[in-house]
Amino acid sequence: MKTGFSQLENLVIRRGLCTGCGSCVGVCPNGALEMTRVYSEPMPVCRDKCSECGICFRICPGSDVPLLELERYFSGRNRKSTLADLGVYRGSYVGYAGDEVIRKNGASGGVVTALLVHALEKGIIDCAIVAGFNKEKPWLTEARLAKSKNEIIDAAQSKYAVVPVNMLFREAVKRGCQRLGLVGLPCHIHAVRKMQYYGLPGDIAEKIKLTIGLFCASQFYFEGTRHILVEWCGIDNLEEIANLEYRGGEWPGHFVVKRHDGETITIDRHRYVYHMLMPNYKRDRCEMCIDWSSELADISVGDYWASPMIGVNFSGSSALLVRSLVGEELIKSAVEEKVLYLEALEPEKLCSSVGFEMKKHGAAFRLVQRQQFGWPTPNYHMKVDYTPFFRDFHMAPEKE
Structure with missing residues (x-):
């Protein structure tokens, strides 16, 4: 080899x-x-x-x-x-x-x-x-x-x-x-x-x-970001972008895009993470x-x-x-x-x-x-454990 x-x-x-x-x-x-x-x-x-x-x-x-x-x-x-x-x-x-x-x-x-x-x-x-x-x-x-x-x-x-x-x-x-x-x-x-x-x-x-x-x-995948820019921000030409932040503004931070023409577009964090990136574009x-x-x-x-x-x-x-x-x-x-x-x-x-x-x-x-099924996978040299166990979700975040 x-x-x-x-x-x-x-x-x-x-x-x-x-x-x-x-x-x-x-x-x-x-x-x-x-x-x-x-x-x-x-x-x-x-x-x-x-x-x-x-x-x-x-x-x-x-x-x-x-x-x-x-x-x-x-x-x-x-x-x-x-x-x-x-x-x-x-x-x-x-x-x-x-x-x-x-x-x-x-x-x-x-x-x-x-x-x-x-x-x-x-x-x-x-x-x-x-x-x-x-x-x-x-x-x-x-x-x-x-x-x-x-x-x-x-x-x-x-x-x-x-x-x-x-x-x-x-x-x-x-x-x-x-x-x-x-x-x-x-x-x-x-x-x-x-x-x-x-x-x-x-x-x-x-x-x-x-x-x-x-x-x-x-x-x-960056493709998720591109879809947010085109579909939710109306930016077809990426050259229009002067600045981009995934956690911009006040905590907890939102998707904030500033265009060269001075316009600022903000997409709520919960919306873009949980309704676009997380369900559709995880690597x-x-x-x-x-x-x-x-x-x-x-x-x-x-x-x-x-x-x-x-x-x-x-x-x-x-x-x-x-x-x-x-x-x-x-x-x-x-x-x-x-x-x-x-x-x-x-x-x-x-x-x-x-x-x-x-x-x-x-x-x-x-x-x-x-x-x-014999698909390509990483080898961590350990037996993985996904056994469920009780956790107090009332003490945990509703989102992450």
């Missing part, structure tokens, strides 16, 4: 298992790979001669993720049988950013932005790989390298279209970054941990110092992912809709699962310096969310069904 990109293409990409994370592009020692778009979705291609080193296939999270082995390696322990579906964690919290500007500009509490800025100012990281929008085509998402507070803040809020953030690994090293921070979805974090587990490529793996993983019920690979809460990250963060902090001036809060010593120390420092305001959170409450059900039960069952 040929190694290198041909192996990746045949066993992952052409079988529909590519997550669009960009890791293969970001680790290629020859810079032979790049991300293109097929049906508006990011897809890796080989533009130069492949050296057949095999690194891209080895660290790819598309078809192979030894989840429990990676977890044991990085945490030094096995997950507990109680609430095993949340992975290993040292603490569970709910909170928001102390800086009011960061809090209001964030998707839900500004926690991720605040943590990245704090890590940068403390020297824990010297740059952060984040998700942003393309400057020339503001309707398209893109990976960004943020080396300042303002650049981190500029990348705030959720992006409901694939962003291959891992494609910037080698670019970050070329630009002199020695301590990388990364914000990513579970698949992005899976690739990072595989890199560090295998030590491939060593010059990049050793420089990743902080991973913040996002809770992820699913990512969406197929996401429908087989069993990691909802970014189980391998240093810190996992997600919207928390049932916050005890809700009040007259509520601006959103986030749930946090602190998993590693690095994450624990960063959180402690952030709380001490009032970068974050946190309260303890019973982790059981997270299990009542829509996202938990979609990934840990729905996707897990779907994975088993597809395996039964």
Whole structure:
């Protein structure tokens, strides 16, 4: 069997298992790979001669993720049988950013932005790989390298279209970054941990110092965004768009499009997420992912809709699962310096969310069904459990 990109293409990409994370592009020692778009979705291609080193296939999270082995390696322990579906964690919290500007500009509490800025100012990281929008085509998402507070803040809020953030690994090293921070979805974090587990490529793996993983019920095809723009906003020509936000305006954030002619169009969050993207445009690979809460990250963060902090001036809060010593120390420092305001959170409450059900039960069952019929599926090297159990939904969000 040929190694290198041909192996990746045949066993992952052409079988529909590519997550669009960009890791293969970001680790290629020859810079032979790049991300293109097929049906508006990011897809890796080989533009130069492949050296057949095999690194891209080895660290790819598309078809192979030894989840429990990676977890044991990085945490030094096995997950507990109680609430095993949340992975290993040292603490569970709910909170928001102390800086009011960061809090209001964030998707839900500004926690991720605040943590990245704090890590940068403390020297824990010297740059952060984040998700942003393309400057020339503001309707398209893109990976960004943020080396300042303002650049981190500029990348705030959720992006409901694939962003291959891992494609910037080698670019970050070329630009002199020695301590990388990364914000990513579970698949992005899976690739990072595989890199560090295998030590491939060593010059990049050793420089990743902080991973913040996002809770992820699913990512969406850009086609869903295009349908919202055309069918609900009346924008046939995307060149009319001056700015697009998936979580714009006041919390909880809505689909906000500004045109070059000055007109602003707002689509209610509940309407566009639950009546367009969620039922119609979930990415197929996401429908087989069993990691909802970014189980391998240093810190996992997600919207928390049932916050005890809700009040007259509520601006959103986030749930946090602190998993590693690095994450624990960063959180402690952030709380001490009032970068974050946190309260303890019973982790059981997270299990009542829509996202938990979609990934840990729905996707897990779907994975088993597809395996039964021999369809291409990712291998997590574990027996998935989608057994129902009682949860108090009165204490959980009605939507997510």
